[in-house]
Amino acid sequence: MTEDNDWPELRALYGTGPLPDPSTCTLFHVHIDERDTSVTFGFETQQLPQHPKPEWSDKPYNTLAFWIEFTGVADLRMSGIRAEAERSVRIAGGNTAEGLRVAVDSDNRSIAFSATASLVSHTRVYQQGAL
Template identity: 35%
Template sequence: MGDSDWTLIVDSAGTFTDAYARPPRLNECELFYVQIDERDASVTLGFETSVLPSSPPPAWTGLTHNAVEFYLRFMRVKELRIAGWDSSARDAVVTLDRCDDESVRVSVDGERSHLDFAASAPLLTRTRPFLRSDAS
């Protein structure tokens, strides 16, 4: 499935797909946040995009923004592997693939950064508009 159909894999992505006629592909977004929480066996990935929704939520009305950030949280993480991590991760290729056992395989591949794991119950946990000062 890869990054183009990520909204079909992620639970609670309905609010995102309601706002976007065509949600941005993960690889059109910048990965700006990675949190690995060993207590909850979870990984949270944060993305930024300058692709604005065609039908923004009513709560965004009147807000000045030129970018959107959203967070994907993966629960019950197993088989976590990290091989190098640096600033190249911001431009990494991120893929989500559904496995036969209904888990999700997540891969983050940058020039000198690699992270992959299996997880279940991926969730879209937060979406918010913001004004990015360096947007072109």
């Protein structure tokens, strides 16, 4: 993740601390919406926020899931469709006039595209495994 991708939705949860880096999070969801020319990735991390939402306080959790929606997608290229553990996530650029270049690569599969903007569209917490 570059510093330009300082998503306000995550910044509100993490304050001045470091945001989760998508390249170190588990990518568990990919949704391509050709009607809205968008791609949404779902990530999960055990890097918990310093400022959780009040509604999260009444339940135990050890994992945060967040979804990044990329809009104005162009030049979409895909190879393969299975999720793999060994992959890299690169988000270059930021929400600027130049836009973003996004790529997820593994040994046999990849997805790459350009986008005009990105936003964190949803967050939730849950308990994964035992505490």
